[in-house]
Amino acid sequence: MHAEREILFRESAAAALLDPQLRANFRRAMDGLISKRQAQFPDPRDLQELRDLSTAIRSRSLLRLPELLEQLEASCTKNGIQVHWAETCEQANALILDLLRARGAKTLVKGKSMVSEEMHLNAFLEANGVEAIESDLGEYIIQLDGETPSHIIMPAIHKNKDQIARQFSQKIKDAKYTEDVDELTAMARKVLRQKFLEADAGLSGVNFAVAETGTLCLVENEGNGRMSTHVPPLHIAVMGLEKVVADLESVAPLYAILTRSATGQAVSTYFNLITGPRGADEKDGPQEVHLVILDNGRSRIYADPELRATLRCIRCGACMNHCPVYTRVGGHAYEAVYPGPIGKILTPQMEGVGVRHDLVHGSSLCGACGEVCPVEIPIPEILVRLRREATHSDPGSSVAGKGTGRLASEDWTWRLWAAVLKRPTLYRLATWFATRLGGTLPAGAPLLRDWTRTRTKPVPARRSLSERMRAEGGSHD
């Protein structure tokens, strides 16, 4: 299983690398996002201060997670938001279908939600006779082509303007071909406006859920989030259980660092604070609001003090924007709901570290992700930890699929490696052969074959440094 999966990321990444349009789209988009973020943080000390504060807020929230979740449920209930718990995606899907069926809802208009992607909610609803319409422009674009998001906040970033122009002219009824961005947006808006008015229900994600006040915070730029949550008579919000924070005071710094890290915006165009259904004297808003809180492996991640840092994530996507691997292969190559560095640590923990061994090794450990993460998730360290978990079965570990990525050949390689390198005489012998014969190895030899695809063969020096220092004599202790 593991061997097949290991090939998975390598193969899909290799295929993506052969698509010059895709590579150009990602490079241009990511370079733009990197400089926009940079412009938002002119002073590295201010950035560090905000990161420290945000990290502390997220860590403290996680430390009190069970208590805060109970408080959130109580506050929401008081506000008239009905809270539902789901351990698995199947349970969450069934819960939502029941809510829709109870009200005879046939159409659901959706604001952007990665948790609903995690649940594969759209496919599930479709199979059960409910039409789910994505209303975020990027999500709408990919839904037209039956694709999945290639980025967690910019789901259609793999497409450029011309590709979208062609797609709209083919897939939207009566649409004329145009490459004008405003006209394209207006086209989608026209379609979606009607969907908002007709939809029986709306669904959204949650960026932060405030335990003290029972407030659901939603960050967005298009107003579609507000439409999805306010126009239809029924609003269902879905969130991962880690999204809770203690109070409204905690939200301000997190919001400030989220938009700056994500899109390089000081604030988003819309910031919705949802506190319940329409009041008796109010003219708009849904009649019912439901909150579905999903676990899907998160409590297992939570149980490990080191891996728990994974749950600090506020889903800004800065790690992908700065990742040299993601920038080149794009989001689809990961074949996972969450791509990029955060996906490389989250997916194996959710799906099993053995079956997604391919992802934890798909990194050069350059550390760019950890450097920009607004809540200082040590992604490279967690990748190394997961590599260890994949091949070793520590009895104290709660990691899903621990030890199932072990290969006898890899075990033997490292044993042999250690056997030589812990014995200076063997190392001396090995380097003697390498320096005398290393240049004569054929380029097709194992490992060298992969190295020399794009490089010349590395040729060892004629005499090693140790050999020269031994000859020099005098400098030993």
Add this chain to the structure above:
Amino acid sequence: MREVYFYGTCLVDLFFPDAGMAGIQLLREAGVKVIFPDGQTCCGQPAFNCGYWEEARDVARAQVALFPRDLPVILPSGSCAGMMKNHYPELFHGQPDEAQVRAFSGRVYELTQFLVDVLQVRLEDLGEPVKVTWHSSCHAVRDLGLKGQPQALLGQLAHVELAPLAREHECCGFGGTFSVRQPEISGAMSCDKAADAEATGASVLLSTDGGCLLNVNGTLEAKRSPLRVQHIAEFLWERTHAR
């Protein structure tokens, strides 16, 4: 007389011994006695990064044992220095020899760090005018925390022009075992780095790290580029000594 240990690292030992010799000479010239314990092999990083910590510990333990005296340990590599300084304590957490290893880690320096921060060396440039570019290796900057020491040394050389490298902080694609586990992505990153380096118009690309140099050099050679690579220690030694 000030004394230091020198740890060559496996890549310098095997592929860049001239850089190792140059590092030792630079230290000696600054009035330091350099001790090069025999029997050094590898810091253990490849196994550590792949999750084989027992094997990494076995190898690391053999290295630590070679440096018993309370002297600075100087490495011509930011990556290996980062491993010994920051990851050995993690690797030996809860082991009986943790305290001994931590004491060792506290003594580790990368070469340019030691030359600038501790020795405060002054260099005199004796070379012809040359344009160079700088590759800041990821581990040297992000893991070890090198903060401009190599640039400070290059800045002392009157006839050296430092051309800025586009996307200087982006990984060159080496990543140790990554280069052979993910050869396609690694190769794409390396080719981009080589192209950015060529675009600077420099004649030499410099770095603190053998891994990056081996990778970028192989990529440049494969495309028959006139651009060469050199370890900063070797470059500094050459510039300050008339040939």
